[in-house]
Amino acid sequence: MKLLILDRDGVINFDSDAYIKSVEEWIPIPGSIEAIAQLSKAGWTVAVATNQSGIARGYYPLATLEAMHTRLRELVAEQGGELGLVVYCPHGPDERCACRKPKPGMLEAIAEYYQQDLAGVWFVGDSRGDLDAAVAVDAQPVLVKTGKGEQTLNKGVPAHTLIYPDLASVARALL
């Protein structure tokens, strides 16, 4: 199976240090929706693994997070594509859950859902925690320079990380 896993904020949509707290604040990065649609139409399963500590912090309710993901699915469907499983970690850093990146719990949940081994599966993110979660399960860390990607790159990334300007260029590399 052709499985691609994406981080959300800073990869699919613009990120903010003030968190993405509403559907109105959830704005796709140009080319990202089209990239997901093109990949899915080419037979790729595109899943999402996203930290959403804003839930634990009380910045937005679960219903708002779900509304963002409904919007994402709708936009991909309008381009003729289909978005796969979206997994999120609603916990705060101090809850020591198993799912918050850099822990690989969400990646493992996606692998379990699709009964797919994660070795070499590309996980595309903008933060160091994304890359470390990939390394933890022998997936392929892929950094995009959107969102926090430039800062992440400047601080150093795992040795075999692949680096692309944005999700659209990742899609072009796979298609």
Ligand SMILES: O=P(O)(O)OC[C@@H](O)[C@H]1O[C@@H](OP(=O)(O)O)[C@@H](O)[C@@H](O)[C@@H]1O
């Ligand atoms: O990039 P993904 O995983 O899709 O989501 C990241 C968001 O949950 C937020 O994660 C926060 O980190 P803390 O959770 O406060 O450490 C901050 O980096 C925010 O700027 C960011 O919007």
Ligand SMILES: [Mg+2]
């Ligand atoms: Mg991110």
Ligand SMILES: [Zn+2]
């Ligand atoms: Zn969690």
